[in-house]
Amino acid sequence: MANTPVQQRQTRWSFGRHIARALSGIALAGVVAGAAQAAPDRTASLIMDYSTGATLYSQNADEPRHPASLTKMMTLYMTFEALQQGRLSMDQKLxxxxxxxxxxxxxxxxxPGATIPVRDAVxxxxxxxANDAAVTLAENLAGSxxxxxxxxxxxxRRLGMNATLFINASGLPNDAQITTARDMAVLxxxxxxxxxxxxxxxxTRAFTYQGRVHPNHNRLMNVYDGMxxxxxGFIRASGFNLVxxxxxxxxxxVGAVFGGTSPGQRDQLMAKLLDAGFAGTLTAAAPDYAPKRTQVAIAEDTKPAITPVSTRVPARPVGGATITPVSATLGRAAAPVIAAPPPAATAKPVAAKPAPLPAPTKARGTWAVQVGAFSTNANAHKAAETAAASARHALSGGSVSVAEGKDGKGAKxxxxxxxxxxxxxxxxxxxxxxxxxxxCVAVPAS
Structure with missing residues (x-):
């Protein structure tokens, strides 16, 4: 059956849109010319004291890396800001x-054409x-x-994240979308x-949407005390990331780990770094010196905040309906520009290596494997027994136990x-x- 004129126009529009997106990606890739791509060694990490913002430990923390779904942290920051300012409400339909x-x-x-409450999208x-929810928030907040x-x-930039460039709201692969471990810890x-x-x-441990339960991807939060x-975040170019x-x-x-080889390896490294941070055994490392580090700059309106230059964002037609941006004014900005820093006039300093993690000092028998945190003693005991049975050989020298404590909110x-x-x-x-x-996470038992 032949397509109707409307269907033909929609097909041409869809095809043209995909071609435009492809050409845009090629152009951006040409601009970065490989300099902003994640290095073959994708690992990077940083531990920061929340109160002071001081760096307690860093490794490759200023090297460009792909954020993957850590991008959604900024999407949520922008959403929370709109909620706080009254430009959105949790019950509002997007x-x-x-x-x-x-x-x-x-x-x-x-x-397409459906609506979702802001709360569910968040x-x-x-x-x-969810990538579809991220783009829905983006389009309803800014028009596109x-x-x-x-x-x-x-x-x-206003938060001090000077090495980050966002191209999309989800973190889906794009060679030009880069950040650093330091910038993500700042965020x-x-x-x-x-x-x-x-x-x-x-x-939130799990979220139910239209009858389907979606567990939180951050499983370390279920087993690490106080988290x-x-x-x-994960894409192939980034490895497994976690803030x-x-x-x-x-x-x-606050910690950031990039480039994990698996979720478990990433979580173990994060747990080890945080443990050492809380124990006070991390030696403060000087900011990583990276003479070849790419500097990312985006032109911004230089006028005072009291006299902003506004550009009206056009409403975007969608399937017969129209998405009207919640905030329809944007500071005038040129296209993102990536430029290498000018060569230093003085000799390059020797790269400072991050301080090594402290050697284990615990005696035999003073460590434990933690497999979950529960609201009742019975559930915790059952989970420990299940774990002991499933890894009987590896845990043959241990015994099931339940440790009572409080979570980050003070609840038992x-x-x-x-x-x-x-x-x-x-x-x-x-x-x-x-x-x-x-x-699972390995923890000192005493």
Whole structure:
């Protein structure tokens, strides 16, 4: 059956749109010319003291990396700002466009022309890391995803994230979309500081949407004492990324880990770094010196804030309906420009190596494997027994135990553990459990 004239126009529009997107990607890739691509060694990490912003430990923290779904932290920052300013409400319905519905997974499966409450879109990002929900928020806030990405980058500059360039709202692969471990730790800290009430949403363990339960991708939060957020990320070019925050004895740390080889390896590194940070055994490292580091600059309106230059964002037609931006004014900005820094006049200093992690000092039998935190002692004991049975060989030297404590919000929790292990036994056992898709972290038991 032949297509109708309307269907033919829609087909041509869709084809033209994909061609335009492809050409845009080629142009951006030509601009960065490989300099902004993640290095072959994708690892990078940083631990920051939340109260002071001081760096406690860093490794490759200023090297360009792909953020993957850590991008959604900025999408949420912009959303929380709109909620705080009254430009959005949690119950407000957002219109889903054809473009948003066509995003690659992970996604909620939103249909074009449908609506989704802001609350569900936010929780979809926090737990499922839903790309269709991210684009829906972007389009409803700024009229289009590219316009929203420009706002994201401008906001990043104002937060002090000077090496970050956002191209989309989801973190889906784009060679030009780059950041650093330091910038993402700064963003994590800003989310906690600027939106303490909304930040609590990052501790959501699971989210139910249209009858389907979506567990939070941040499984480390379920087993690490005091952790209450915030976001994971993965694309092939980045490896497994995580920005996390935990609070113990009134002190909060923020950490960023990039380039993990697996979720389990990434989580183990984050846990080890945070443990050392809380123990006070991390030696402050000088900011990483990277003479070949790419500097990312985006032109911004240089006029005072009291006299902004506004550009009206046109409403975008979607399937017969129209998405009207919640905020229809943008600071005038030129296209993103990536330029290498000018050569230094003085001799290049020798790159400072990050301080090594402290050697284990615990005696045999003082470590444990923690496999979850629960609201009841019975559930914790059952989880510990299940873990002990599933990794019987690796945990043969341990015994099931439950440690009572409090989470980051002060609520009582019961932590399921197999105790009486050496540090090596605990870490080896966690690796075995991780291979079985079980959440796990090695912890000092005393």
């Amino acid at each position: 219109l889903v466009s054809q473009f948003a519905s066509e995003q690659d997974p992970t996604k909620l499966g939103l249909r 929780l979809g990002l926090v737990t499922k890391s 995803e590219p316009a929203f990405a420009r706002q994201m980058t401008q906001r990043a 994590g800290r800003a989310l906690i500081r600027d939106f303490p009430d909304f930040y609590q949403l990052f501790s 209450d957020g915030i976001k994971t 996390a925050s935990a609070k113990r004895d009134g002190r909060r740390l 929790v019961f932590r399921a553990r197999i105790a009486g292990l050496t540090e090596k036994e605990a870490r080896d056992a966690c690796q075995a459990l991780t291979r079985q898709k079980s959440a």
